[in-house]
Amino acid sequence: MSALLEITNLSKSFGGIKAVNDVSMTVERGQICSVIGPNGAGKTTLFNMISGVLRPSAGKIIFDGQDTTNMKPWKYAAAGVGRTFQNLALFSQGTVIENILVGRHVHMKSNALDAAIFWGRARREEMAARQRAEEIVDFLEIEEIRDMPVGGLSYGLQKRVELGRALACDPKILLLDEIVAGMNHEESEDIARFVLDIREELGIPILMVEHDMKIVMDISDYIHVINFGSKIASGTPDEIKANPDVIKAYLGESEGAAK
Numbered sequence: 481m482s483a484l485l486e487i488t489n490l491s492k493s494f495g496g497i498k499a500v501n502d503v504s505m506t507v508e509r510g511q512i513c514s515v516i517g518p519n520g521a522g523k524t525t526l527f528n529m530i531s532g533v534l535r536p537s538a539g540k541i542i543f544d545g546q547d548t549t550n551m552k553p554w555k556y557a558a559a560g561v562g563r564t565f566q567n568l569a570l571f572s573q574g575t576v577i578e579n580i581l582v583g584r585h586v587h588m589k590s591n592a593l594d595a596a597i598f599w600g601r602a603r604r605e606e607m608a609a610r611q612r613a614e615e616i617v618d619f620l621e622i623e624e625i626r627d628m629p630v631g632g633l634s635y636g637l638q639k640r641v642e643l644g645r646a647l648a649c650d651p652k653i654l655l656l657d658e659i660v661a662g663m664n665h666e667e668s669e670d671i672a673r674f675v676l677d678i679r680e681e682l683g684i685p686i687l688m689v690e691h692d693m694k695i696v697m698d699i700s701d702y703i704h705v706i707n708f709g710s711k712i713a714s715g716t717p718d719e720i721k722a723n724p725d726v727i728k729a730y731l732g733e734s735e736g737a738a739k
């Protein structure tokens with residue numbers, strides 16, 4: 481079976497800056513895959529192209545057999561690409577359950593007119609959405625805070641809610657952009673456990689950009705390394721840890737960061 485995500489010769493330029501330069505990589509079904517690299521390497525730009533936030537300057541993205549390279553940005557969630565963002569992207573006044581329901585609306589076909597004419601269908605959709613949101617609340621162990629406004633929650637819990645909202649669109653792949661950045665050790669460990677559970681119990685493959693090397697090495701099946709926009713290595717955690725090009729790239733930034 482072909483890879484779930486296949487990126488071929490992908491590039492993105494901003495004026496004279498080649499933020500991503502001719503990158504090719506795949507994510508297999510069932511995999512936890514990480515993209516790592518020093519600051520400014522082009523990781524977020526790569527993510528933004530895969531999730532439709534940015535249009536590539538060149539190259540091709542095939543997701544689940546479909547060419548998504550130039551797909552309209554609002555179609556990505558329905559196509560099965562779920563993601564979290566580097567900075568929190570939640571409605572702080574809304575409750576936990578309301579924020580998760582927002583992620584679900586991508587699967588709801590009824591609009592206001594439908595709701596008036598086909599009351600039954602709209603109601604069934606709403607009930608199914610609520611049930612799925614409750615399942616996600618259970619899965620992420622956030623029952624106790626389900627009715628609290630997210631603005632008052634700790635950063636770690638807000639990130640968990642953001643994960644819940646991404647899961648609510650029933651993604652075929654989940655993109656996590658530095659999900660543990662700014663978390664304390666315990667919160668990071670919790671999120672790492674949920675990421676593993678998402679793959680094991682929900683069967684959703686993960687592609688993550690992450691600076692926390694412990695998490696990357698602990699939970700990734702496969703790692704791609706980007707430096708100055710170009711891919712310099714791919715391999716298992718053990719292969720990446722021993723790769724001289726990777727060690728050199730990281731030593732340029734901070735002593736031993738890839739170890």
Ligand SMILES: Nc1ncnc2c1ncn2[C@@H]1O[C@H](COP(=O)(O)OP(=O)(O)OP(=O)(O)O)[C@@H](O)[C@H]1O
Nearest residue numbers: 494497498499517518519520521522523524525526
């Ligand atoms: N919208 C933009 N306009 C101009 N330059 C940009 C833009 N977005 C990113 N860049 C540049 O592209 C390069 C790659 O940035 P990017 O944010 O993708 O790196 P990164 O690997 O995610 O970095 P970090 O780990 O610090 O988040 C950087 O030189 C950055 O300044």
